[in-house]
Amino acid sequence: MAAVAAPAWALRFQGVGNASATELGTPMATIERAGAPWLTIDCGSEGLSAYLDHYGEPPRAIFVTHVHLDHVGGFERLFVSEYFDPARRGRMPLYVPAPVVPLLHRRVADYPNVLAEGGANFWDAFRLVPVGEAFWHDGQRLEVFPARHHWPDTAFGLRLRGSLAYTGDTRPIPEQLRRHADAGELVAHDCGLHGNPSHTGIDDLEREYPPELLSRCVLYHYGSRADGEALAARGFRVARPGEAFTLDAPVAPDAGG
Template sequence: MSWALRLHGVGNASAVALGSAMATIERDGRPWLTIDCGAEGLTDYQACYGESPRALFITHAHLDHVGGFERLFVDTYFDTTRRGEVIVYAPAPLVPLLHQRIGAYPNVLAEGGANFWDAFRLVPVGDGFWHDGIRLDTFAARHHWPDTAFGLRLRGSMVWTGDTRPIPEMLACHADAGELVAHDCGLHGNPSHSGIDDLEREYPPALLERCLLYHYASAADGAALAARGYRVGRAGDVIPLTEPTAHRAEPWPG
């Protein structure tokens, strides 16, 4: 069994040419779990796989990460084989914000008779959740405001920080098994995002060697990060992952 991480976009909110930051964990070359649903990222996903996502984890509710949901609703609601079957895992504190951002508009269909969440199976999650028989972990990130942004870990394989300032204490706990760490990083930081100087100050060299940097401002900034010796993600990259060591569900006896 092979695992990989496909990057649909790597840019920050203003770097449209780089695509909205979004990725899919693949298993045996097929989409397994998608992280976020930005507009440009959704377009790339559909071009890659010929369909829309069937299972997503949402890191936070900024529009560059959830702006594709209106299209995803239409794609899903009007397909009776998909309606109510597309899983959306959302950290529980994020659910009200996510609903306000994408689900609260009255009469999602002009004809009436439909609720936004009819198209999906919304699954609020805590510090972890099961997907397809495998346990994933979630953790709080530092982005704008407490309890509004979260990262994702597939133990032994990969960590996706989501938008964040440096989180050394979280990664000491949630990236301690040699995982690839896809980390928010621009050439320059700000109060909501990490800059490379921030990561160099906060993280040990051994962790920085495992980092894959994304969510930067331009192709030139990406090149500058690479010139400093760091691994920089590009839209369209497919990065091989190690086999997860995450807990797996045991079949019920009988």
């Protein structure tokens, strides 16, 4: 029987739960190209373990949405794997929205003597790339947009035009998705069974977004397997740990964009 070819583009979830749903893994996902990891979104501790189990290698490039520990708790371990591998040290692109850079530094890098014997800085292990409204990775242009999570200018989403809009942790952001999910993208959206001041609930989702956009949503960052089943019973696609969703191929940005 012939092997089934991997889709040209896909989004694979390493973890889909909220900070308390340890059985679902910390929220982390990877855009794949031809079956290989292309760009990973966030690096939680449990998510990193799932990534290594699946791909057998550290991430090749990472975009950071925000610095809550369920999204960046894997960086200390990742520092070790990157720094002590001469072939990888300082090479992995780490794309971080510019306002998030100092927050990430304080969260994961601001510790005296990252190695007990000295002689190393935390950022020596990575190629840190602060980004604004857009950046380029491996020949593709990606857009960055603000989310509504916890505090202004601390959390951001990611768009690969025509392919994916990934919200990161957020309340509903209809004004952003009207602009950054207007080309048929799959929309990976934070959504639990119940909302709160930092996260979207299913009632919020249904109230704030039109049916056409809801039909393109895949929900993650929910509270339990039972909550995931309840969300699916409302007619939504719900991401499970390790599940991959086929993406359309990216399209070129608008002229001047």
